Amino acid sequence: MQFTSTRNGKDTVTFSQAILNCLPSDGGMYVPAYAENLSPWINFMDDNTSFQSIAGSLTSALMKEEFSPLISEAIATASFPFSPKLKKIDTNLYKLELFHGPTGTHKDFGVGYLTSCLENILLFQDKNAVMLAATNGETGASIAQALRNKKHVKAVLFFEPGTMRGFQDSDCIWNGGNIYPVEVEADRGAIQDCLRDVYRDANLMQKYNLTLASTINIARIISHSFLYMYAFSRLKKQVYGDIYYALSADNYGNLVAGLYSWKFCLPVNGFITNSTPALSLGSDGTCFVLDSMVPLLERGPLDPVNPSNIERLEEIFATNAAVMKGLVFPSDVSEIDVHEACKEFYIKYGEFIDPETARAYAAAKKHTQLQDEGECSIVLVELNHPALSINQIKHCCGEAPKMPDRIKNIYDPITPVKKIPPTREAIEEILKELN
Numbered sequence: 001m002q003f004t005s006t007r008n009g010k011d012t013v014t015f016s017q018a019i020l021n022c023l024p025s026d027g028g029m030y031v032p033a034y035a036e037n038l039s040p041w042i043n044f045m046d047d048n049t050s051f052q053s054i055a056g057s058l059t060s061a062l063m064k065e066e067f068s069p070l071i072s073e074a075i076a077t078a079s080f081p082f083s084p085k086l087k088k089i090d091t092n093l094y095k096l097e098l099f100h101g102p103t104g105t106h107k108d109f110g111v112g113y114l115t116s117c118l119e120n121i122l123l124f125q126d127k128n129a130v131m132l133a134a135t136n137g138e139t140g141a142s143i144a145q146a147l148r149n150k151k152h153v154k155a156v157l158f159f160e161p162g163t164m165r166g167f168q169d170s171d172c173i174w175n176g177g178n179i180y181p182v183e184v185e186a187d188r189g190a191i192q193d194c195l196r197d198v199y200r201d202a203n204l205m206q207k208y209n210l211t212l213a214s215t216i217n218i219a220r221i222i223s224h225s226f227l228y229m230y231a232f233s234r235l236k237k238q239v240y241g242d243i244y245y246a247l248s249a250d251n252y253g254n255l256v257a258g259l260y261s262w263k264f265c266l267p268v269n270g271f272i273t274n275s276t277p278a279l280s281l282g283s284d285g286t287c288f289v290l291d292s293m294v295p296l297l298e299r300g301p302l303d304p305v306n307p308s309n310i311e312r313l314e315e316i317f318a319t320n321a322a323v324m325k326g327l328v329f330p331s332d333v334s335e336i337d338v339h340e341a342c343k344e345f346y347i348k349y350g351e352f353i354d355p356e357t358a359r360a361y362a363a364a365k366k367h368t369q370l371q372d373e374g375e376c377s378i379v380l381v382e383l384n385h386p387a388l389s390i391n392q393i394k395h396c397c398g399e400a401p402k403m404p405d406r407i408k409n410i411y412d413p414i415t416p417v418k419k420i421p422p423t424r425e426a427i428e429e430i431l432k433e434l435n
Helices: 015-020 039-044 051-062 069-079 107-125 138-147 188-199 202-207 218-235 253-263 310-319 335-349 355-366 368-373 386-397 405-411 424-434
Strands: 002-005 008-014 030-032 085-090 093-097 129-134 153-159 179-184 243-246 270-274 279-281 287-289 328-331 377-382
Touching (some): 008 015, 039 218, 107 138, 107 153, 107 218, 129 188, 129 424, 138 153, 138 179, 153 424, 179 188, 179 424, 188 202, 218 243, 218 253, 218 377, 243 355, 253 270, 253 310, 270 355, 279 328, 335 355, 355 377, 355 386
Parallel strands (some): 153 179, 270 328
Antiparallel strands (some): 002 008, 002 030, 279 287
16 A cells, blocks of 8 residues: 655655655655555455454455465464454444554554554664654554564653653663653653654664654554544444444544544445544534645645644545545534533443543434434444543432442653753753663
8 A cells, every 4th residue: 555645646656665654745644555455355354354454454455465364364463462342332332442452542553553663674674763652642652552572662751840651670770671661851831842853853763763653653543543444343143223433523533433434345334533623523514624725835834742643534524525424423422512422421321431422412312314214224433431531420320330440550660761951952862861
């Protein structure tokens, strides 16, 4: 498969190039250059096919020019020692739970896949790479878990004072691990400004072979498209009507991944989400991206520190405009709606759901078209373990979910070994040390 930038549909790069050098020089984001027909693989999968097998087969099908079936299987096996789960809640209601990884967040899937792909690519190229990430714990924990036993990928994790957590002593570079955790003597905004300065220096990125672990890296999005394939493999013998996925807009990455799964020929009738200032209903009652009013070439480069996948969403709309009008369904959801949805789900089904899943549930309930169709099935995409939102859930339901031990450990505070000022020079010193 080839990839191209959202701002230049002519020049293409390989998957390896897109994830190693994940910031196109034109300021856009990498996207698949064309659709792929994965119907033969999708039709073959069923509820006996493991998620590892699904991910390995789809990796091989998509990246056949770069990865052999054996390498694709090895990538999937290393990426996913855990699996999503599809749970039936009601007659036509399901939950796709993405919190069964080591940190209880959906990020475990994307980060695990990205690091495994990088490890194999760098092994063949006899190179090393470094990730830089500002984190408040969850993303850093996913990175630390994913990098264990890797030989060619390291990460520098930047924490605000008093927030360091999510890894073990053995994960640290100075103890033989792959991460360099550092406390920066500044607030998050100042840390992000420093990283932004580094990311936008192409020479520095190339000198130290830097890449990003955020969803700006296309590997994170591709891996999440596999999750929808997994859900369908479990639904295909149970559901005979239309299938809709309901999910929070978040940074639009999971919505884009779902739409990529559709472009790869997954049978799906639509995606329901909450409206946002960037994604809402137009005057004709169909999905509209506000940013599309400004031509891409008149915009500045995308923010590598706080990436939004709205531009990837725009690219899909631009190439499939007619279909998008009947495939993406945003609904206005207030915080009161979220509160009531969380409470209702607990009372009705005895299940805790986090606020983002409650937002998706509220959006699905508001969609009149689905209420009229009768036989359609809704799959709620649950990104994070409810225990990560204990305070909000207790406020809604009067009770709170239990925190699993594997997640509880992420919140244990860690005393920093390394501290730096918020300067580009201090970051470069770390990169020199790693080099």
